[in-house]
Amino acid sequence: MSEDFYDVLGVSRDATEDEIKQAYRKKAAEYHPDVSEDPEAEEKFKKAQKAKEVLTDEEKRQMYDQLGHERFQQAEKRGGVDGGGAGGRGRGGDPFGGMGGGQGSPFEDIFNQFFGGGRGGGGRGQDRPRQGQNLRTQVTLDLEEVYEGVEKQFTVTRPEECPECNGRGHPPDADVNSCPECNGRGQTTTVRDTPLGRVQQTQTCPRCEGSGEIYSETCSVCRGDGITREEATLSVDIPAGIRDGQTLRMEGEGAPGENGGPKGDLLIDVAVRDHENFERDGDDLYFRLPISFPKAVFGATVEVPTVDGAADLDIPAGTQSGEEFRIRGEGMPHLRGRGHGDLYVQVQVVTPDDLNEEQKEALEAFAEAGGEDVDVNEGFFEKIKNSF
Known part of the structure; x- marks a missing residue:
């Protein structure tokens, strides 16, 4: 796994905060040490946590994009990312160090506009309910199942609210304390020297994620994430006439929401197996019918297989090999509509050998x-x- 935080989570560099959080939850469910068999799961899990911590913090992300991975880590070790302005001074420190102005510099507003500013008093806005991530799976059907419509059972492995702690991330009897990082405010303040003056920015506390509280212990099952990876058996009604590649949606069967938000949805991609007799084009079916030489010459009534039985087809005298005939209404049912498509029969005259x-x-x-x-x-x- 790459060290770059964007690559760790598998998101683009212009990903939104919600996309980053969704990607983190996916990685957390995949590499959680309690459920993953990957020998490097714990290390990958920690990397995903660190990537999410940095990329969901506006100021840290700005600094990360500005400095790059290596220089950002160096600045973090010296206190140039989380600490006060002193940690970043001198050679090789904060790239904006050494040009300090007084706090409340007239250039402060310009700097905030240029770099996007801080979070201000909105740090606790992360506590608002958010819908869970949509998940995706696939079901494979036979043509006969599509013709009739079917209730299909399938199994999906998905993140679930931890049953041990009910998604809290900590035991119900754990002691709660004010976060020492932000003194219970849910926000931290960073002062930074820039070429335009000294800038003070407020951000969501990375330790308590804006709650202002920390707990004496974390859940032993989910290790504080509030989610586990569970296997669920579900059933879905497949409507008659659905086509290969179409997608069904099961509302509320996706990943759990955040902060009491609703669950996401489960998207089901439908795949239809190739049939040994029929080829499908939309709602029409195509069938190749071998007939004998005399039947092609003199004509005959022949029986043609259909998806749910058989139909009679009149072959006129003098039929040429490759000629096509239509049997109306013997194709696939129209999805959520009335009637059926047609069955096209291509005659192939068999030369006796x-x-x-x-x-x-x-x-x-x-x-x-x-x-x-x-x-x-x-x-x-x-x-x-x-x-x-």
Whole structure:
């Protein structure tokens, strides 16, 4: 896994805060040491936590994008990211150090506009309820199931609210204390020297994530995340006529929400297996029907298989190999509508390759009667009928 925080979470550099949090929850569910079999799960889990901590903090993210991964870590070790302005002074420290102005510099507002400013008093806004992440899975169907419609059971592994702590991340009897990082305010203040003067910014406390509280112990099952990875068996009604590649939505069957928010949805991608007899195009079906040479010459009524039975098809005399016929209403049902598509039957005249003596004599008689040249005006099949 790459060290770059964006790569760790698998998000683009312009990802929103919600996208970053969703990506973190996905990684947390994948690499949680209690559920993952990856020998490096704990290390990957810690990296994902660190990436989320930095990229969901506006000021830290600005600094991270400005400095790059290595220099950001160096600045963090010297206190140039979380600490006061003194930690970043001198050579190799805070890139804005050494040019301090007085606090409340007239350039402060310009700096805030240029770099996006701080969070101000909105640090506790992260406590608002948020809907959980949508999840995605797939079900595979036979054509017969699609024709009739079916209730399909499937199993999905998804993040769930931790049953041990009910999503709190800590035991119910854990002691609660004011966060020592922010003294219970849910926010921390950073003073930084910049070329435009000294700037003071307020941000959500990274330790308590804006709650202002920390607990004496974390949940032993979810390790403080409030979520675990569980297997669930669900059933979904597949409507008749659904097509390969379409998606169904099951509301409220996705990942748990944040801060009491509703669950996300489960998106179900439908895959339809290829059929041994039929090819599908929209709601129409196509079937290749082999017929004998005499039936093509003289015509016949033949039985054609359909998805739910069989249908009769009249083959006119003189039918050519490759000719196509339509049987109305024997295709797939229209999705959430009335009626069906059509069944197209392509005739393939089979040339016999193992003739008995009687058949050979009949064909030889035909060849002698018709000669080697076929009269285009009379037509090949017409000549066969006339010879018999």
